[in-house]
Amino acid sequence: MSALRQLPNSALVLLLCVLLGSVAGAFAEPVGEAAYAIGQIYISIVNMAAVPLLVVAMFFGLRQLMGLPRPGMRIGTMLMLAVGLVALCAFVGTVAGVAAAPGLHLSEAAHAQLGRLILSSGGDAGEVRMALFSQAAQGTADHRLALTELVPDNFYSALASGRALGILTCTIFFGMAFAALSAEQTKVLNGIFESIYRTLEALIDYANLLLPVLVFGTAAHWVAHTPREILSAMGGFIGVFLVSAGVLCCVALAAIAIRTRVSLLHAAACLRAPMLVGFTSGTATGAIPHTIEAMSTKLGFSRGVAELVVPFGAVFLRAGSALYFALVASFVAHLYGNSLNLSDCVMICAAATVAAFASAGRNGVAGIAAAGIVLSLLRLPVEAALVVFVAIDLICDGPRNLLSLLSTCTVVALASAGLQLDRAANPQQPAAPYGDSVIVRLAFTRAQLAMVALCTVVAASLIVVMGIGVGAR
Template sequence: MKVLKRLSNSTLGLLLFLGLGIVAGTLVRPAGVFAAVVGQIYLALVNMAAVPLLVVAMFCGLRQLLALAHPELRIGSMLSLALALVALCAVCGTLVGIAAAPGAHLSDGARVQLGQAVLQSASDAGDLRMSLLEAHEPGHALSAISLRDVVPDNFYRVLADGRALGILTCTILFGIAFAALSGAQTRVLNSVFESIYRTFEAIIEHANLLLPLLVFGSAAHVAGHTSGAMLSAMSGFLLWFVLCALFLSCVAIAAIAARAGVPLARVMAMLKAPMLVGLTSGSATAPIPHTIEAMSTRLGFSRGVAELVVPFGAVFVRAGSALYFALATVFVANLYGRPLDAGDIAMVAAASMFAAFVSAGQSGVAGVGYAGIVLSSLQLPVEAAGVLFVAIDLICEGPRNLLSLLSVCMVVALVSAGLPSERVSTTDLQMASQPDAVFRFAFNRMQLALATGCVVTVGLLIVLMGIGVGAK
């Protein structure tokens, strides 16, 4: 157990398993089958605990947030910052795609390889292609969100189906009503929710011990099922997406460090565990316990804000997805020689931001299908793009989750404090820094002699009582 815990929290250990997985997938493909099964077990455990943890954590965070000063300003700031960060990532992805032009200067061999991949998918994997189109066609994706999904008539139904929007609505309504009750009325239920919260935290924490095997299995799967020619043809997109995600992640870490008033290296050390989990697990909800602990206990931000923003952001603040959708759309436009004017650039950024919010609660291949919303806005082929990006999705999943995670942490850092009513003046800081008065006891000789006599008398009485008890 201790060895697995060290490996799951070790960057070098995970890199070692990554390298071993690539070698196993390239040379001995069956070697990665067992690790892939373990990875599926890990994802099943995390997904099993994700929805209950999301509900309880948001409930506890909302209860604590409503008890703070000016909760309406905090909630408004949280929503505004989340929207701004997702929009910023969409704009950055669009501008980088226009400037770097990935897909515009591919060689003839690369274009032939991508064309063959699309044709092979259409002929040999028709069931996969149809399932992607049926589940994530642009029109279907938009029609799948109805008023009943946002305001459900049965909480247990949306909880069983895992519909994030309905779960969020029910949790907020229940949390607001519960927070309006007195402490005496809610004491027992508070302890129950706290126990449930810690239980699911423990489940996810123990499931994260399987991260090394998950990394090994994922690397073996990618190495065994993705051709080198495909990776070479998509290398332009992969390079710029990873660089943009890492750059924006560094900006988020710098903002958190400035807000916390601690060195950058310390912030990276405190956030090491959630960043590793987000980068390697392929799940947006797996880092939730580590992130709440790091942002509140270690970096000193408000735990109530962290418990509300982190679960909410894991589902809805999909900054990494917005960057991915924008850059992927520009790549496909360059691939098909579609010129983009100023109106098209604005459309790509806006549609990428919208697709990121619409894809709330989806991950992996299911999330890739929502790129069709952005592609269809420019009348670009959705089917071909889906085939190309599904092939490299496992490589993009880690940087995408990392950027979204650090964007959520940035929202926590900015919302936790800083309201005008909470800014402490210099005079208050000086008064707070002064030590409290020290109580001193002073005795004269008569009082000291009297006190000594009383102590001696009490001691003799205790000795005599012990002798009497022993004599009986």
Template sequence: MNALRRLPNSAPVLLLCVLLGCVAGAFVEPVGAAAYALGQIYISLVTMAAVPLLVVAMFFGLRQLLALPRPGLRIGTMLTLAIALVALCGVAGTIAGVVAAPGLDLSAAAHDVLGRLILASSGNAGEVRMALFAQGAQASTEGAFALTDVVPDNFFGALANGRALGILTCTIFFGMAFAALSSEQTKVLNGIFESIYRALEALIDYANLLLPVLVFGTAAHLVAHTPRALLSAMSGFIGVFLVLAGGLSCIAIAAIAMRTRVSFVRALACLRAPMLVAFTSGTATAAIPHTIEAMSAKLGCSRGVAELVVPFGAVFVRAGSALYFALVTVFVANLYAHSLDVADYAMIGAAAAVAAFASAGRNGAGGIVAAGIVLSLLRLPAEAALVLFVAIDLICDGPRNLLSLLSTCAVVALVSAGLQPDRAPASAQATTLYGESALVRLAFTRAQLALVALCAVLAASLIVVMGIGVGAR
């Protein structure tokens, strides 16, 4: 079983799944379609467990962070670093767009392919709606952004609809109120939350066994359903984005290694599991348990800080999205021969960061809708992004999530400066958090077990006889 659990964290295994998936997508499409459907079940399982895990992990992290020295300064530093990293990625994407100029020198054939795809889908492309206030069904319009997404009027409604940004806000308020209570008042609820936390971690760990199947199915789906001409026409954009995301990810790993005082190779080895999960899972929340464990137990950062920042970063620190939105805007501007000046480039960098925060809580193709914010400021057609970039989203989603994850880890390393790990490992948690009184040990002799089994049989027989009697009457 332990060997099976190591498969999702093995780069050679996942690479082999990619290669086999490409072959299946090209020659055995039904097999790839079945694996892709199973992979979507994996994503559903992880999302189901990740939302309550986000709540509980942030609850513990906020409670412990408020008990540390200068908690206000650390929370302020966390927010400042998160905003700064997202903004820097937006600026980096803009500069890379100016230097590499993706979409500027496309061939006539590539222009024809992209133009036909946009025209063919223009009848189905909806408008990107941005509203500050919305009620009822209007608030759930796809692509719309409402103020109630940030501060929901119904916490259970936010949980039911999976609105991660609203869940995050409610969790912060509840955690701050709970942290104000004494330990005696919260001892019982702490034990309940701890059990829920470990159960959700175990559920995600078991669900990650399906990660190779997801990788295989996604590769097969991509090969079977993405037109070769589209990939060729978009190859310039894809290449620039992959190189830039990889370079910024390496810079983030170097910053983490410097802050935690380990080598670059050591930091890379410690972060291997969460990096692979983030790169291949297609969801920002699947790597939360691995990331908390890697940053606290392996790299020595404060576990309280990690439990607060990592779930927060999975929703809020969208550095990869900021980079992506900036490049998307420059590409669309070049595609439509829209000239840009210095003021336009500054607007792109700032608006890409704003759009990244607006996409909080949306994964995959659903987050691309926020690119319409940047495109609309330059009066560029938003449907171009919705059509062209949804088609290649499976290629760009992994690097985008990876850069966001490593940016979050960099925030953890910086905020944890001067602190030691303040929680015991999971194996020792049950015996150290509440003492031996929290453990309930049950021991039975064979005679007692036989007596219990006999009583169970007699009770079952009595129920059957009663049921027969009621039926006969």
């Protein structure tokens, strides 16, 4: 079983799955589609565990963080670093989009192919609807909707509908109140949270066994359904995005290596497993257990900080999405012949940062839809443009997740400043899964068990007799 668990962490195995999946997509499409369907089950399982893992990790992580030196300043540092890294990626995407201008010099054939793709998608991409009446009421309703998204009046409703911002707000409030209680008051509840947390981590860990199947099916699906003309037309955008994401990933790895005082190759080797899972899984939450283990046990950062920041960052720290949204806005603006001035660049950078946080809790196509925030501010066609980027999403999804993952690890590294290395003294001895909580054990003697069995038989007989009597009447 241990050898089977190492398969998702092997770059050679995943590369082989990509090659075999490409062959299956070209010559055995039904096999590839079956593997792709199994891969979607894997993504559903991981996403199912994402929200409860976020909630429990915030409770448990805040509790541990309150015991560290200067907890208030450390939490503020984490939030500022998270916002700063997302804004930095949006800035890099804006500069790269303006400098490279990938959508500015497309050929007539490329324009024609993109136009055919938009038209073949059907619908009313170019239709604009205007409300002539009740605009003030509509605006008020929108503000109320935005307020309830941020501060919901019903936590269970926010959980059921998957409103990530509302879940975050409720979780922070409850977690801060929980952390303010004494250790004696929260001993039992702390053990319950710890057990739930480890259970969800184990669920994701077991689900990662399907990762090679997902990689195989995704490669087959991409080869079978992505037109070569689209890749040719979008080649400039894909190239700029991959180069920008690669440079930022190297910068994040260098920051982690400097913080741990190890070489860049050693830091990359320690983070190899979470990087592979994050790059290939198609979801930001699949690498949470591997990331916490790598940042705490292998690189020596505080486990309390890692257990708080990593689940939070997997959902909300969308640095890769910020880079992607800024490049999308620049590409679409150049595609429609709009020149970008300084005010437009500032607007793209700010809107891409906001859109990255607005896409929290969404993966794949649902996350791309947040790019409409940036495009609408520039008065560019949202629906028509997003159709083009959905066609190449499978290529860009992995680098987006990888950049977000390494940005989260950078926050852990920088927020752990001033703390001693939290390496386990005896790595062979596993940690107690229930922490310091008291485990209640029920022990019965044979005589007590016989008495319980006799009472059960007598009770069952009485119920049968009563039933017969009621039926006879």
